[in-house]
Amino acid sequence: MNKHNLRLKFLGAAREVTGSKTQVNYKNLSFLVDCGTYQGPKELRQLNREELPHADRYDGVILTHAHIDHSGYLPKIVQNGFRGPIYCTAATAALTKILLIDAAHIEEEDAAYANRKGHSSHHPAIPLFTLEDVEQTIKLFKIIKRDEWMELGAGLSVKLLRSGHILGSSFVQFSFDTGNGQKILTFSGDLGSDRSPIIKGPVNILESDYLVLEATYGDKVHHAEKLEKQLTDVIHKVMSREGVLVIPAFAVGRTQEILYYIHKLLKNKQIPPLPVFVDSPMALKATEIYRNYKEELKIVEGEEGFETSLEDPEFHAVSTPEASRALNLKSGPMIIISAAGMLSGGRILHHLKQRLPDKKNILLFAGFQASGTKGRLLQNGIDRIRIHHENIEVKAEVETLEGISAHADSKETVVWLSHFQRLPRHIFLNHGENQALKALKYRLQNELAITNVDIPYLGEEFVLE
Ligand SMILES: [Zn+2]
Known part of the structure; x- marks a missing residue:
């Protein structure tokens, strides 16, 4: 295998809308893009209890934005030995801190309540993480500026660009040398739109060889x-x-x-x-x-x-x-x-x-x-x-309420992509339920003629050459 390949592994939000977590490996480096918890039915939430193997081996985490389904698993990997930097914008760091502190309070209160009432199936009920874990996590935040490449090592660089979803939210771009030219991989995170009355909309991206694209509303059009x-x-x-x-x-x-x-x-x-x-x-x-x-x-x-x-x-x-x-x-x-x-x-x-x-x-x-x-x-x-x-x-x-969403709908997603001067040659759709993923795939193939569109399964791995 060519050692300049970049490998992507989907560890969450694969055919789901929560639990965003994608592993990026390049040469000897290993990063996570987002590190969120699952929300929803118990079977899904149970996954939050599973340990991510070798959490201590990650060289860092890059956060697209603060929402807990993208950040809520951070204290858990810290509990399991992760001590690397957590890169994000200043606003994302500020918001993530308050969200994680709140999540820890809820975890601790819920566990205490379940123990008092004997509701839990585990005895004793244990919080997913504690305030102490969150305090350790907060120390690891490293703020990076938007729109500037930052070298992560071994010829891999990262850049954040405004994605218009919530305050501080960003696209995450990687630039890497394949030995056959420089390539770009972009994560949309949660893709915003220009509809928000409060924050600025997403910037246009001109080129990216690969794109990990969310599909929350891949089958819907908002009527704002x-x-x-x-x-x-x-x-x-x-x-x-x-x-x-x-x-x-x-x-x-x-x-x-x-x-x-x-x-x-x-x-x-x-x-x-x-x-x-x-x-x-x-x-x-x-x-x-x-x-x-x-x-x-x-x-x-x-x-x-x-x-x-x-x-x-x-x-x-x-x-x-x-x-x-x-x-x-x-x-x-x-x-x-x-x-x-x-x-x-x-x-x-x-x-x-x-x-x-x-x-x-x-x-x-x-x-x-x-x-x-x-x-x-x-x-x-x-x-x-x-x-x-x-x-x-x-x-x-x-x-x-119709049309109030911080996510681009399927039409806005296609319009955002139409601004690319060179369309991605391979798109991975995540962060969506099955119907939405399939509908968006159909649009990308039929309206933008992007033939290479994958809908990864949990744990699925792809090699980008
Ligand atoms: Zn979000």
């Missing part, structure tokens, strides 16, 4: 033009019933966007004033970080910026657990925005327990709900759901 109208209608509906609108939202990215849109509707008097509670300490911290990285924020002539939108007098930050519980006693109309976005845990669960059994209320999804999550079950119209070991009746109306 409907978004404000739908949000207006839902708010009017909940107000007429004096109900509560509960919006589960990712703390990083989505919460900030939702606030922006609600502020816009309030300011333009498209909706009457109503209180909006942001019940996610993490979202509040993330919002502060967004304010600190102004160079990432979008400035549109004639439109109000993201920062002033946050000053809306109707917005109330809910910090303490007591204040969060006190919301249960309040009656509508009001809006509660809380995390986690896919209902995998967090304060959103106690709001759902309180609000789902009443048909006055509306649960509004504002982000992708992976197969097998509580979110997907509710979207599919389940009439009873188990929360904290209790069966909760679902009488509230369940809606999904």
